[in-house]
Amino acid sequence: MTYKERILKAARGEWADHLPWVPRIDLWHNSNSMRGTLPKPFKQDASLDEIADYIGGGYHKIVPEFLKVRSPEDNIDRGIGVYRLWGMAYRPELIGVDREVKKEGDATLVTYHTPIGSVSCKYIYTEEMKRAGASITWITEHVIKEPKDYKIVGYIFKNIKIHPDYDNYLEFQRKVGDKGVAAAFANLSASPMHHIMKEFLDATQFYLEMYDHPKEMQGLSEDMEPYFDQIFRVLADSPAEVIFSGANYDEMITYPPFFREHIIPHLQKLADLLHPKGKLLLCHCDGENKGLLDLIPESGMDIAEAVCPQPMTKVTIREVKKAFKGKVTIFGGVPSVALLEESMSDEEFEHFMKNLFNEIKPGDRFILGVSDTTPPDAKFERLLRITEMVQDWGKLPMTE
Amino acid sequence: MTLESIKLFYEALKNTDLSVIERLVKKCLDEQVPPIDILNKGLIQAMGIIGQEFKAGQIWVPEVLLAARNMHAGINLIKPHLLKDKVPSKGKFVIGTVKGDIHDIGKNLVSMMMTGAGYQVIDLGIDVPRESFLRAVADEKPQLLGLSALLTTTMLEMREVLISIRETFPDPPKIIVGGAPVTQKFAEEIGADGYGEDAIAAVELSNRLISQGGK
Ligand code: B12
Numbered sequence: 178m179t180y181k182e183r184i185l186k187a188a189r190g191e192w193a194d195h196l197p198w199v200p201r202i203d204l205w206h207n208s209n210s211m212r213g214t215l216p217k218p219f220k221q222d223a224s225l226d227e228i229a230d231y232i233g234g235g236y237h238k239i240v241p242e243f244l245k246v247r248s249p250e251d252n253i254d255r256g257i258g259v260y261r262l263w264g265m266a267y268r269p270e271l272i273g274v275d276r277e278v279k280k281e282g283d284a285t286l287v288t289y290h291t292p293i294g295s296v297s298c299k300y301i302y303t304e305e306m307k308r309a310g311a312s313i314t315w316i317t318e319h320v321i322k323e324p325k326d327y328k329i330v331g332y333i334f335k336n337i338k339i340h341p342d343y344d345n346y347l348e349f350q351r352k353v354g355d356k357g358v359a360a361a362f363a364n365l366s367a368s369p370m371h372h373i374m375k376e377f378l379d380a381t382q383f384y385l386e387m388y389d390h391p392k393e394m395q396g397l398s399e400d401m402e403p404y405f406d407q408i409f410r411v412l413a414d415s416p417a418e419v420i421f422s423g424a425n426y427d428e429m430i431t432y433p434p435f436f437r438e439h440i441i442p443h444l445q446k447l448a449d450l451l452h453p454k455g456k457l458l459l460c461h462c463d464g465e466n467k468g469l470l471d472l473i474p475e476s477g478m479d480i481a482e483a484v485c486p487q488p489m490t491k492v493t494i495r496e497v498k499k500a501f502k503g504k505v506t507i508f509g510g511v512p513s514v515a516l517l518e519e520s521m522s523d524e525e526f527e528h529f530m531k532n533l534f535n536e537i538k539p540g541d542r543f544i545l546g547v548s549d550t551t552p553p554d555a556k557f558e559r560l561l562r563i564t565e566m567v568q569d570w571g572k573l574p575m576t577e
Numbered sequence: 578m579t580l581e582s583i584k585l586f587y588e589a590l591k592n593t594d595l596s597v598i599e600r601l602v603k604k605c606l607d608e609q610v611p612p613i614d615i616l617n618k619g620l621i622q623a624m625g626i627i628g629q630e631f632k633a634g635q636i637w638v639p640e641v642l643l644a645a646r647n648m649h650a651g652i653n654l655i656k657p658h659l660l661k662d663k664v665p666s667k668g669k670f671v672i673g674t675v676k677g678d679i680h681d682i683g684k685n686l687v688s689m690m691m692t693g694a695g696y697q698v699i700d701l702g703i704d705v706p707r708e709s710f711l712r713a714v715a716d717e718k719p720q721l722l723g724l725s726a727l728l729t730t731t732m733l734e735m736r737e738v739l740i741s742i743r744e745t746f747p748d749p750p751k752i753i754v755g756g757a758p759v760t761q762k763f764a765e766e767i768g769a770d771g772y773g774e775d776a777i778a779a780v781e782l783s784n785r786l787i788s789q790g791g792k
Contacts, residue, residue, distance in 0.1 A: 305677055305704075309730060315679050381685040384639035385646060388593040430682060432637035465757075468634065489757065514758060517729055552729055 179355035180235035185418060187544045188358075188457050188480050188506045196540050196571035199357065199508070200560055201237035201550040202228060208310025208553035216557045229356075233564040236357030237546065238349070239421055239482055240461065241265065243313045244302070253278060255313075256287050256298030257320055257333065258365060258376035264349030266361040266415040267408055268342040274333050284317065294329045296320050310553050321377045321386075327393035330377060331400030339407035343415055350416065360421040360459055363408050367423025367460065368443035369401035370394075371431065380430070405443065413450040419457045419480065422447055426473070427464030436469055441476045448477025459508070463549035467491045470500035484509035485548035486533075494536040503541070509548035510537065511563065516547065516555035526559060530566055539574035586623035589651075590644040598647040602654045612658035616695060620651050624693040628777045638686070641776075645689030652692070666697045668787050671713045671750070672723035673701030675734040680727035683756060683776075687723060690776040691783065696721070710738050711745055719750045721783055724769075726756040735759075736767040751786045755779060 178186075178194045186193040206225045209215045215223055219231075229236050241262045246252050251261045253276070259269050275290040283304075288297040299318035306315065320330055346361055353359040366372035373394060374383045386394060412420045423444065425431070431440060448458045463483035466473070467490065473481060481501070486494050489512040497507055514520040515529055537543050545567065551560065582605075589598040605615045627644045630636045659666075670691050674684050681703045688700045699717055701709055714722060722742065726732045735754055743749050751770040754763075755778075764772035771786060773779035 309677055309728075380682045381642060384642045387639055388643055429638055432639075434637065488760070514729060519733075520729065520758075554730065 180357055181353075181355045184235060184358045184544055185457075187542060188419065188459075188508075190503065190506065190542050192541065192573055195573060196537070196543060196545055196567055196575065198234040198545045198564060198567040198571070199237050200229070200232060200234050200511075200547050200563070201239070202232070202547075202560070203237075203240070203242070203312055203550060204310040205551040205553055205555055206310075207312065208308065211308055211310065212553075226356075232560045234560075234567075236353055238353045238357045239360045239459065240312070240424075241362045249278075252314075253285075253287065256285075256300050256316055256376075257289075257330065258372055259337070260362075262362070264346060264359065264362070266341065266343055266346035266417055267411045268340045268345070269404075270338045270340060271333065272336045272338055274336065285314075286318075289320075289329070289333055291329055291332045293332050294325065296322075296326050296329045296333075316376070319376075319378050319382075321373075324390050324393050327390065327397040331397045334397075334401040334404045337404050337407075339404070339411050341411045341415065347416060358419050359417065360419045361412050361415055361417030363412055363420055363422035363447070364405070365424045365461075367440045369398040369405060370435075370439035371423065371443075372401060373397060374430075375425075409447045409450055413447075413454055413456065417456065419459050420447065420451055421459045421461065421482075424461035425464045426460065426462050426466060426469055428468030429465060431464075431469070433468050433472060436472050441472060444476040444478055448479075452477070461549070462509075465490045465492075466497065470497060474501050474504040478505055480506045480508050480544070482508040482546070483549035485512050486510065488512065489514055489548070494533060498536070498542075501542070506542040506544060508544040509546045510543070511545065511547045513547055513550060513552045513555070516551055516559045518556050519554075526562075530563065534566065534570050534575070537575065539576065540571070541574070545571075582619060583622050583626075586619040587626055590620075590623050590627060590647045591640065592647065593643065595647060595650050598651045599654060602651045606655070606658065612655040612662060615655050616652065616659065620648055621693070621695050624648055624690075628690060628693075628780070632775075632777050638682075641686065642689060645693050648693045652695075667695040668697070668721060668783070669699065669717055669719035670696045670721045670723060670783065671699045671701065671710070671717055671719040672725065673705035673710060673713075674703040674725045674727075674756075675731050675738060676704055676706045677734060678726050678728050678731035679703045680725070680756070683727065684723075684725040686776040687725065687755065687773070687779045690780050691723075694780040694784070696783065707734075707738050707741050711741060714742055714746060714750060720787060722750045722752045723779065724752065724754045726754075726759060729758050732756070732758050732763065735769070739767055739769060753779065753782055753786070 183193040183197040187197050213221050215221055261268050277288040279286040284299050284301045286299045298320040300314040300316045302314040350359040366375045451458055457479040459480040459482050460478050461483050462481040484507045486492055494510055589601045631641050674681055688698050692698045724735045726735055739752050753771040754769045755773045761772045771782045773782045
């Protein structure tokens with residue numbers, strides 16, 4: 178069975194031959210190549226896939242590379258959460274909007290001029306962030322600053338045209354081959370309201386704005402519906418097997434009533450488009466999932482990626498499995514701190530992993546991964562050790 | 578102050594209309610209620626209930642932020658009176674997310690709850706370099722310093738800040754730490770004065786440290 182087949186079987190709730198092990202190493206790779214600290218036997222210019230081959234798991238091809246762009250156009254609209262990255266299956270076009278771009282040191286300032294007014298935003302990528310391996314720029318000035326901005330941003334989104342870009346996706350799929358599943362990216366947000374929260378306002382300000390300008394917010398959310406609908410339709414017709422929509426579900430940030438009202442309906446809508454075509458819905462569930470566990474299986478999600486257990490969160494894999502009732506595949510399980518010597522000694526790590534394998538048993542609906550990604554200072558041997566463990570204990574169904 | 582009036586404060590803190598709490602505080606001042614009672618027996622008590630509701634999972638982040646903002650408005654109205662009466666603030670609290678780290682949701686919650694509990698909060702923001710913490714401690718002379726970190730990499734920066742502060746100031750503030758990867762064990766290892774699991778624990782911890790004699 179190839180890695181791709183194994184992952185897809187686990188994702189569909191069928192039995193694979195072996196527990197799939199799919200470590201995410203992008204942040205670790207970025208940071209260590211940058212610092213010149215890739216471990217032996219790698220050359221300092223070793224590629225991510227070369228290292229993944231050496232580790233011996235599948236390729237983690239879920240989260241797009243936000244910073245590796247072909248031209249500035251690819252991520253110039255990062256400030257409004259709109260991307261045209263390599264490997265994506267759709268391409269957004271801004272219509273009736275003039276974009277003005279200014280560079281100021283580490284910062285990029287983008288102003289959008291529309292017939293009804295202008296809005297601007299600023300994002301940065303510093304040396305510090307580069308060294309830390311950060312995979313995405315940071316918004317320092319959000320696009321919504323005053324109540325009047327809601328309408329203008331709404332105008333931008335109402336007028337975005339989504340084009341299929343299947344050749345771009347197929348190139349990605351071909352490159353991944355049978356080493357993994359190339360997920361087709363929808364958005365980092367699952368819905369318009371989630372998008373407003375993640376991209377348009379400062380995280381804390383968002384909650385207060387819900388009280389201060391509920392009508393404006395609701396209006397914007399409605400203006401953004403066509404954008405999401407178009408993306409959902411284009412992705413449902415795409416050649417991808419797995420669609421990634423929405424990231425970071427956290428009981429504090431996307432608290433249960435918010436999740437129920439503003440996230441579940443859109444996940445369901447997408448799942449209803451995907452399932453008849455045999456496609457699967459994946460979400461990047463990194464965050465504290467405790468208060469959301471019972472809601473996740475209602476959402477139509479097939480794969481909960483980056484599920485992170487104790488000690489980094491309050492949940493255990495056993496609890497997550499119980500709550501998911503065999504309806505959702507868990508992708509994750511190894512919290513990033515388990516790979517750090519400062520956090521766990523070698524013995525603690527061994528003990529932790531043994532216990533994790535026990536909780537995973539019998540191993541249905543499970544893809545072993547790092548949640549959410551291997552940290553820059555991870556002890557590399559531990560990834561290799563997990564490969565060994567998977568070889569020794571991961572034959573499905575896992576019994577002893 | 579009666580139970581009935583705590584209820585009024587509680588409802589005012591939950592109201593989306595800022596003027597409700599302002600009217601209530603003004604009314605109390607007009608009725609010659611001592612400002613310190615408005616603060617301790619009204620606002621802080623009411624915020625305490627909200628904190629408990631949050632802890633129990635009955636309300637969520639937006640309600641807490643709203644209450645904290647209302648609380649802030651209330652405190653601003655009584656502040657001139659407290660100063661006039663020479664009522665000392667409960668203590669000064671400087672907080673920031675350490676260098677290299679841009680996570681701020683948790684830190685903001687801690688700031689808000691600390692303000693709600695009657696502390697004077699100076700929030701240095703995110704990605705705060707060591708020098709800025711040193712400068713703030715020199716300028717503000719806080720009783721408490723809070724460090725937040727969400728990354729295992731930046732967690733180590735906490736230790737550096739802590740060492741610098743203690744090396745620079747003969748009478749340093751109590752240093753408390755928190756953030757998802759931080760544990761009690763780590764806090765003890767780096768010699769912090771305390772660890773708070775969440776914003777409510779941060780307040781309880783600060784109260785305890787202050788009652789033990791502040792700095
Ligand atoms: C939201 C989020 C983000 C948002 C941040 C938005 C913002 N404005 O803050 C974004 C998307 C920008 C982001 C970016 C990144 N993130 Co992030 N993020 C999270 C996430 C999902 C939730 C954090 C959060 O806000 N929680 C809610 C708040 C309320 O909880 P809290 O912060 O823990 O705070 C509470 C307590 O800890 C405590 N507390 C907090 N501070 C203090 C201080 C004191 C003094 C006290 C007493 C108490 C206290 O009280 C708070 C209130 O109850 C976590 C997942 C997780 N498990 O935590 C990952 C997580 C923290 N992120 C992570 C990573 C790796 C990153 C990135 C490096 C990713 C990347 N590829 O670029 C970048 C970092 C960039 C940087 N240099 O900082 C990792 C860190 C791994 C590690 N251990 O090092 C996590 C744990 C995800 C994971 N499972 O791997 N992230």
